[in-house]
Amino acid sequence: MVLRQINPVRDGEEKATHGGVVAAGGSSVLHRDLAHDFLPLKEGRGNHLVLDDGRKIFDASGGAAVGCLGWGNERVAQAVMKQMLAMPYCATIYYTTKVQEELCRFLVDSTNGKMSRAYIVNSGSEAMEAAVKLARQYFLELSPPQCQRTRFISRKQSYHGITLGALAVGGHQFRREKFKPLLMDNVTRISPCNRYRGKKPGETDEAYIVRLAEELDQAFQAVGPETVCAFVAEPIVGAALGCVPALPGYFKAMHAVCKKYGALLIFDEVMCGMGRSGTLHAWEQENVVPDIQTIGKCLGGGYQPVAGLLVNRRVVDVLMKGSSAFIHGHTYQGHPAGCAAALEVQRIIKEENLLRNVRAMGGLLSRRLKERLGQHPNVGDIRGRGLFWGIEFVADKATKEPFPVHEHVAMAIAERGLKPEYGIGVYPGGGSADDCIRGDHIIISPAFNVSADEIEWIVETVGRLIEDYFVDLLSR
Incomplete structure (x- = not known):
């Protein structure tokens, strides 16, 4: 993601505000973009974000598809506070906590026995680092070990996290480019499954899938099948391709x-x-159970930094018969406050049957977006599932030609x-064309408790926003 420069302030100037915006040069934060002015966020109320100047913004993406319950949920906040007062930290080399045990039991049970252990960390990148190391250790623990x-x-065009191991496994070229010399080079990348850009003219879905499976088979053959730990993929590609x-x-x-x-998968x-x-787990809709699964954003809904792994029984059984120890760890793994937030968020989702609403409102969002924007000359594709929808923009609808990079269309x-x-x-993103x-x-990814009236407002507002933007862009 590239932020455009807005109201830059020279280093050393005093902090200033412009219409409720903190000028970049007045901040002591190493922000994502040092020349960008960030809006000061005061609080969240339901599906709205409230700025310091009182202005409200409807959070139609939940940040980066994080906010699954909206903001200001007192039940989750109370659960976190109760845990923090009881015990805010756990040194997991010695201890466990009831809340971690309950969360992991909830997660394992949610897979109907397909997964047997959960491992709680603080971010999706940490989860992917753990997944990569666990896959390697699994083969070392086999008898005889498969050290090769x-x-x-x-x-390609995948994103699995920003830390070095996760970045190495991913295929997001823009985020990788400056750090390539630091990344491990033992990763082969194949084509994503992208109906809009990947299928050949006249090719059936079945033939396309056969072609992609053959590409994976050839990738194994090229490096030696006996050298590969795992194939890594997002069931629905998020930030890199747009749902x-x-x-x-x-x-x-x-x-x-x-x-x-x-x-492994x-x-x-x-x-x-x-x-x-x-569905709680995207793989439930694929009728395929992975060996290792990373989870994150909607696990805790943004109320605490929390993510994790779910591990298939066959992987756990190998470790149990071997060293019985995962050679990996974080100071703040299994953090009690994070576990408390995640457990309460998941309980609310289950008790209020919010997954049914995700499916119902997702169907409405899909239909209305396609009705409202499907014929727009600069909307190339509208795709997604549940409450996770992406809109891809093109300069030419017939040829699918993307806009020049310097236009920063999505960010604008x-x-x-x-x-x-x-x-x-x-939520804006780039790189979906090549x-x-x-x-x-x-990306449009509202909270799980969004209403039909709110969906209609989102669609109409996004439609008006896109139309107005392209009228201005193409008239320049």
Whole structure:
């Protein structure tokens, strides 16, 4: 993501505000963009964000698809506070906590016995680091050990986290570029399953899936099947592609290739999981159970930093019969406050049957977005699942040609949406058209308790925002 410069302030100038915006040069924060002015956020109320100047913004993306309950949920806040007063920290080398045990039991039970252990960390990147190391250790723990398995296969235009190990496994070229010399080079990348841009003219879905499975098979053959630990993929690609779901049958075909060569299957559900796609786990809709699954954003709904792993029984059993220890750890793993937030969020989702609302409102959002924007000349594709929808923009609808990178179309649309005449927050992204950064999209991913009236408002506001933006852009 590239932020455009707005109202830059020279270093050393006094802190100033412009219309409720803290000028970049007046901040002591190492922000994502040092030349960008960030809006000062005061509080969250339901689906609205409230700025210091009282202005309200409807959070139609939950940040980065994080806010699954909206903001200001007192029940979650009270659960976190209660845990913090009881015990705010746990040194997991010695101790466990009731709240961690309850959360992990809840998560394991939610898989109907498919997964047998959960591992709680603080971010999706940490979860992916753990997944990569666990996959490697699994093969070392086998009898006899398969020490030659050191490689991974992932997909182009994927994003699996920002830390070095996670970044190495991912395929987000813009985020990787400056750090390539630091990244491990034992990763092979194949094509994503992208119906809009990947299918050949006249190719059926079935033929496309066969072609992608053959590409995976060839990737195994190219590096030596006996050297591969795992194939890593997002069931619905989030930030890198803009909510692109796999075609039905794709993951069954890919799983078959993994089984053929004895490699593990790792699903990254940090963004698309924990209910966002309409089922608690996105793999439930694929009829494929991964060996390792990462979870994150909607696990705790933004009320605490929390993420984790779910681990298949066959992986755990190998460790139990071997060293019985995962050679990995964080000071703040299993953090009690994070576990308390996640457990309460998940209990609310279950008790209020919010997954049913995700499916119902997701269906409405899908239909209305396509009705409102499907014929717009600069909307190339509208795709997603549940309450996780992406809109990809193109300069030419017929050829699917993306806009020039320097236009920063997605970011410009997202920034425009924050203006008072729209008052809506959407999540911008780039790189959906090729293997670098060309191609713009926005993500719409509201809270699980969103209403039908709110969906209608989101669609109408986003429609007006997109229309106004392109009228201005194309008239320049």
